[in-house]
Amino acid sequence: MVGQHAEGKLDNGVAKVVCAAKAVGGDIEVVVFATAGAAVAGQAAAIEGVTKALHVDRAENEHPLAAVLAPQVVALAKAGGYTHVLAAGNTFGKDLLPRVAALLDVQQVSDVMAVHSTTSFDRPIYAGNAIVTVEAMAAPCVVATVRLASFQAAGTAGAAAPVEAVSTDAQLPAHTRFVSLAAQKSERPDLQSATRVVSGGRALGSAEKFKEVMEPLADKLGAAIGASRAAVDSGYCASDMQVGQTGKIIAPELYVACGISGAIQHLAGIKDARTIVAINKDPDAPIFEVADFGLVGDLFQLVPEFAQKA
Amino acid sequence: MKALVSVKRVVDYNVRIQVKPDGSGVATDGVKMSMNPFDEIAMEEAVRLKEKGVVSEIVAVTVGSAKCVETLRTALAFGADRAIHVVEEGEVQPLVAAKALVAVCGKENPDLFLLGKQAIDDDANQTGQMVAALLDRPQATFASKVEIAGTKATVTREVDAGLQTIEIDLPAVITVDLRLNEPRYLKLPDIMKAKRKPVENTTLGDLGVQAAGGLKIVKTASPAARSKGVMVKTVDELIAGLKNKGLL
Amino acid sequence: MQMTHEHEQIAETTRKFVAEQINPHLKDWERDGMWPAHEVLRAMGKLGLLGIAKPESVGGLGLDYSYQVAFAEALGTCDSGGLPMAIGVQTDMATPALANFGSAELQQEYLAPAIAGEMVAAIGVSEPGAGSDVAGIKTTARRVGDEYVISGSKLWITNGTQADWVCLLANTGNDTSGHGNKSLIVVPLDAKGVDRHQKLDKLGQRASDTAMIFLDEVRVPARNLIGEEGKGFIYQMQQFQHERLFLSASIVAAMERVIKDTATYTGQRKAFGKPLLDNQVVHFRLSELYTELEALRALIYRATDDVVAGKDATLLCSMAKLKSARLARELTDACLQYWGGQGFMWESSVAQFYRDLRLHSIGGGADEVMLEIISKRLGFVGKRRTY
Incomplete structure (x- = not known):
């Protein structure tokens, strides 16, 4: 699972993706990409169900850029023999995971809303006006984003899982550069499209x-x-x-x-x-x-x- | 500078779709079809860049059935100079579409590849990112502002945390969001002119892309009907109920 | 009539324009009894919507009339009946004769700007003493040197308070016995001697302004004559075919909408323990009306095919006009009934179309005139045919 974080704080969505991962079963490892990610990985390790939290520390990981993160996720996924690669179905996961899936030559499952088995999932189409049940191929692995509204956040673990620093030899591109982030405008959302x-x-x-x-x-x-x-x-x-x-x-x-x-x-x-x-x-x-x-x-x-x- | 814009034919935005009773999919026979609205925004952006003199040629591309030529005609009416139709009658999932589009990019060498952030039928939100990955080029998803200067683009992206601005080297893939622009009305003379613009046909086979693989669609169902509501006595009960549904 | 991708795209641009540029303002225009004709038509002209079947030499698209019918149908998605009518005056009532018979010079001066949306046009046939009885008009145009001197009055002039010119039918000869004394003349409405009476207070179509126009010794250049002197009646009868086909096509979507709104409303409105729509009398009636509507559409398309093929479509156009007007009355009345008190409210969509579409049995040639034409064409009266 790829864990999103900002300003030293793990995103709330991670605990929900853990909940979906628990439904899939098996060990759950959360990885965070940061410049110094031990602390935020520690937050992931405290989520109930997480078996290990990893952090990849590189200067390039200062800002979440899909083009920079994807090669690292791919390298880890290949090296670690993971059966599933998951992320939240928010703008972070939607940006990153298809790039990962393509590099792994896997057709991604977007917006998982229910887990039937390790390879069978429900997902919404037509803006939720229909629900499809899909069967993904197990090999080389399943890549999926998780619809956050469909899962409860996993609780806090009694004992935190181990935190481990890992590294990859992935070549990172320089063609994509972060410029700025302007926080959410305070204006209210548009009535027509508001959630x-x-x-x-x-x-x-x-x-x-x-x-x-x-x-x-x-x-x-x-x-x-x-x-x-x-x-x-x-x-x-x-x-x-x-x-x-x-x-x-x-x-x-x-x-x-x-x-x-x-x-x-x-x-x-x-x-x-x-x-x-x-x-x-x-x-x-x-x-x-x-x-x-x-x-x-x-x-x-x-x-x-x-x-x-x- | 050359822009390639990929457009998809989808059930019209205003149609209330019906799930087939046997669960085999969504009824599309006799249903109004249109260009994916996000792809319209991508087309509009390309045309604006051409009007500004940044882009000199716009090529529209689609991957899909023979009927999709109508969507290409719409793109040509928007202002594309020519179009490429990768004809495939079967279902095309994002990874296959991306591979086909990458093959087209290999022939066309566009500086800009524009498309909608997602199609409103499968809501997958994958194709642009996959094209960028397979080309090993930058991606700017959810774009709400695009500025091109020389061989670089500065793109403002609508992300959950706010507006992220990134700088990318061209060639690059940009997937567009709702607020980037408002697509123009198609002028009637342009609609008629589009009929005479060239559309080149090709197939997945010609492009060396295998149609197989991907997800197996097991069944399609209607979303669960509204369950009988409950009367709560206090605000606390209400908040507990909403939290339970993951809404707070 | 084959709906090609291009027909569909023209309809789509029209529907989008209606939804975004017209419908949001209709409540205000209905209240004011006025629509900003110059503004709306200029925007439509820029999109190429005003000259679909007009020659390319005057800025039109030069397409056959089936494309115009696709446009008229799409225009019917207006939330009120007044606007399709007012726009139709520009495209299909005031301009066909000018396009078919006007000199190149006259076309450049008045038709090209009307197609571009820079000028608003009106049609001046009806008078206080002559409506559907076109032959009975009293307005005269005397030839004096290289001018016509026009006197008379014209009533029920759609767009009349804001139009830049009117395509006017006047008597140009002294012989009032036949039709050979009538001519169509383009009269600029800023000419000296033109007096526009304030807009008229109508039962429906309130967003569209309607005026009475007085002409007192109005002088216009003789070159403003459309085609030949004395052929105005024939030109007008031909012009009426476009007008009538347009009018029929322009209200199909409104009727469809009334049926759908009624089904939605009665599907939600519960009475005596179940939705009204579940009563057979209601859903059978709506089904029957929908069937009639599709039959009307087929008739319109058949008439369109004849127009496109260059055949005399007078019979089918008159039948389409008659049937569309009659069905509009029957359908809006039947549907309004099922809405109960809500249908009687001024602002309900069914009341809107009940009022607006009522005009169709009167304007553009009354039902009775259509029946007379149909009777003659079928040989039931006049030169009696043997069956």
Whole structure:
């Protein structure tokens, strides 16, 4: 497993990939590439299920560049006789692993969401609107990225696994150079493509309250803000925030409807949302019929509490 | 400077796909097909670079069935000068596509290889990286800004941590993300002109690429239906539930 | 009619333009009773959408009419009926005669800018005393030296408040008994003596402006005459074939959308314990209407084939016009019913098309005029045919 890290901290995704690796079975070794990776490898060694944590220390490993990391992963994979090479299905793993797979002449499995055997996996296609079960060839090895949303993070081990420094003789290219990293923009994600959306309805009562109640929750969840037709018509927010049949039709992983009763027109806009949370004071509101989690009560208390504790 | 842009024919973005009842795949008969939207962005970028005078020739390429010539015509309407069609009627997985594209690169020697970060049908997100690996050339995936100066490109990439900027030597592979540009409308005169632009046919065999291998697709299923929701009593219960689903 | 990749691409560009450049603004335009014709047409002109079947010599694409039908169908994805109509005036109502019979000079002056989207065109046939009864128009154009002096009034002029010129039908001779006294003349609307009456308040198609135009001793150069003097009626009858085929094709997508919206709505709306759509009376009716719609589409394509082949398509174009207008009324009324109170709301899509498509039985030649033409062509009246 290739472990991602930044500023001395192992990425949260690693523990989830470990969980997927446990489902595959066998020994699990995590490797981190760094300039001095002992400490961060130590964090990987503390994850339950990890049998060994390796670190490859080279000056070239200061920044995560696929073209630089791939030859090292390939060298380790070949030398170590590994059956599987895994990484997280985030931008790090998606950038790196196909480069590794091609060099190993292996057809990669992207976004594993379930493990059936050492070679059989489920993965989403068509933006998750269909799921395929695939059978990968065992030889020379299986290369796969893991869909993080499909796995729980593995816990902390009682006793940390051993940490070992390793080296490779891989030739590293100089044709790819890191320039800079600008941290995530603070702007909210785009409503149409956001993986999380929080929406407010007429129950918020005013434009001021809409902002005051919805924005902290959106900030906390990293979510886009949407609204019901009623809220838009009442002037609480801009019309481009409207979710529903005549507004935007969205399919986020998480949708939180606050003070939205759930008119048919609104539901038409969210029926592809993976998980719907509804907070409403009316227990008979139709939104609860489609919600995965329903919470009845005063949104002016519950939403700020949610924002604080989430 | 020559740009090669690979384009894929996929089920149109707006189509709600249906899984075949026998689990053998997704129904595509009579379904509207279009160019992969990310590849449209790659085409647009190539055309903009040509308009700026950076690129002098754009070659579009696709690997797929005879029908894919329509996608090449669309690329030609965008502004590609000519096209190459690697005709393969069977399923083409990313590694095979990459090997075919590498073979095409061997003949064309492009300075820039542009393509979408992923196709919206298989969502694999592999082909560009594989081409770069097999060519032993730089890759800049998830590009949201591309600047070319001489034999170097400076590319801003949309990564989870924010915006990473890298500098790469050309020739290089760039896979494009949504925010790089907004593809233009195809002008009608260009649509008609595309009919007369040359499309060269070749096959995997001609290119010395074996179609075999890869993943075996065992079955295709619809995602699990929405399970009956639960009513929670407190915010804590809600948060516990969301954490349990891996959403928090 | 064979839909080639190029037909599909032209439709795709049109649909994309409608979705991104028209639909987002329609609510405002509906409210204001006005669309920015110059702005929208200029953008369409740049894409080559306004001269698909027009000659290349005036900036058109020189394609056959089947491509224009693909465009008209795609234009039907507008969220309101007013815009396809208003755009159709530019492409298929005010310009075909000029393209077919106008002098090269006149085409360069008025047709080329209309195809480029730099000028907005209108068609001036109807008058306060003559609508579908085209022969009864009263507007006169007197030849004085190398000018025509025009007086009269024209009613229900789509794009009338903003058009740069109107293709005007006027009487050029004193003999009012036949059709031989009529001529088509291009009249620039900034000419002295032109007075545009404020836009009219209509039941539907509210995003499109409609005006009354008064002409008081308006002088235009004699070279603005389209083709030959006295042939205006014949030119207009030919021009009507394009207009009618365009109108039919331009509302197919809207009707399809109304059926689909109704199926979606009734599929979600529960009454008496189950979705409305589960009632046989509802889903049978929608299926029947969809079948009729596909039959209409086939008729339109057949008429298009005849136009493309250069045959006289008057009978089939009139039938397509009649059937599309009648079906639009039947379909929007039937669907609105299943929406219940929601369908009666001004902003529901079904109410929108119920209002907008109602015009099709009146404009571009009323249903009754179509029936008269069809009856004559079939030999049921006039020169009676023996079967």
